[in-house]
Amino acid sequence: xxxxxxxxxxxxxxxxxxxxxxxxxxxxxxxxxxxxxxxxxxxxxxxxxxxxxxxxxxxxxxxxxxxxxxxxxxxxxxxxxxxxxxxxxxxxxxxxxxxxxxxxxxxxxxxxxxxxxxxxxxxxxxxxxxxxxxxxxxxxxxxxxxxxxxxxxxxxxxxxxxxxxxxxxxxxxxxxxxxxxxxxxxxxxxxxxxxxxxxxxxxxxxxxxxxxxxxxxxxxxxxxxxxxxxxxxxxxxxxxxxxxxxxxxxxxxxxxxxxxxxxxxxxxxxxxxxxxxxxxxxxxxxxxxxxxxx
Numbered sequence: 001x002x003x004x005x006x007x008x009x010x011x012x013x014x015x016x017x018x019x020x021x022x023x024x025x026x027x028x029x030x031x032x033x034x035x036x037x038x039x040x041x042x043x044x045x046x047x048x049x050x051x052x053x054x055x056x057x058x059x060x061x062x063x064x065x066x067x068x069x070x071x072x073x074x075x076x077x078x079x080x081x082x083x084x085x086x087x088x089x090x091x092x093x094x095x096x097x098x099x100x101x102x103x104x105x106x107x108x109x110x111x112x113x114x115x116x117x118x119x120x121x122x123x124x125x126x127x128x129x130x131x132x133x134x135x136x137x138x139x140x141x142x143x144x145x146x147x148x149x150x151x152x153x154x155x156x157x158x159x160x161x162x163x164x165x166x167x168x169x170x171x172x173x174x175x176x177x178x179x180x181x182x183x184x185x186x187x188x189x190x191x192x193x194x195x196x197x198x199x200x201x202x203x204x205x206x207x208x209x210x211x212x213x214x215x216x217x218x219x220x221x222x223x224x225x226x227x228x229x230x231x232x233x234x235x236x237x238x239x240x241x242x243x244x245x246x247x248x249x250x251x252x253x254x255x256x257x258x259x260x261x262x263x264x265x266x267x268x269x270x271x272x273x274x275x276x277x278x279x280x281x282x283x284x285x286x287x288x289x290x291x292x293x294x
Contacts, residue, residue, distance in 0.1 A: 025086055033079075073280045115226075116186060117229060122232065129233060132166070141166050141167060142189040145188065182226060193271060204264050217263075218261075223256070229247050231245045248263055
């Protein structure tokens with residue numbers, strides 16, 4: 001029965017994908033803006049979580065300002081998903097025209113080194129386009145960690161689209177698989193802003209709150225002395241994207257556990273700075289502050 005339900009869900013999902021692909025980027029953005037607005041007001045999926053998150057991050061905003069920002073975030077997320085649906089049909093040239101990559105020399109240096117590197121990004125702007133940008137602009141294929149969807153058919157479609165440019169690595173795989181990629185001198189990409197369990201040993205400051213975080217990427221960077229970078233994109237008004245990449249440096253004189261905390265804290269500090277600049281472009285639907293009651 002579950003298999004049948006998953007297949008029906010997949011068929012409906014693909015119908016939406018093909019519909020957006022038929023209309024193309026410009027019309028689809030207008031459609032999704034209307035759909036996101038309707039969902040926000042009439043079918044408020046996770047709206048309470050979004051508003052809770054925004055109150056924690058921006059305690060000085062009024063109720064009306066929170067509402068306006070929450071709506072903008074729904075629309076931004078809609079843009080991200082619609083764009084990803086259409087990436088399957090876009091030529092590399094059209095994708096390339098969407099991207100303005102800053103500090104590209106750092107990427108060239110990674111390629112020239114022929115050594116492993118870890119790229120940390122977040123659910124911000126269009127993170128899927130971020131992964132695509134490296135093979136399209138630099139001919140650098142990434143090994144991208146992803147979390148499997150509950151629906152295996154949708155997961156298979158997502159892998160197919162992502163693997164047009166990169167190599168997807170399931171998060172559920174053991175650390176051995178990830179270490180194997182790094183030992184092959186692959187560049188591994190990680191969306192690293194997910195909430196860790198409440199009893200996580202890594203806690204950092206994020207918007208003046210103490211949050212839990214996964215230590216895996218930082219721990220691998222420290223253990224194997226692999227360079228680690230922060231990568232982020234923000235959407236412009238013309239729907240192009242600016243991409244930034246910067247090294248996450250840490251004090252080599254610290255203990256390994258202190259290095260891991262320092263790397264993780266620097267990641268969240270950088271992410272917070274970008275969220276403050278473009279607050280509607282982060283994925284506020286994620287219950288990042290689940291362990292905080294307000």
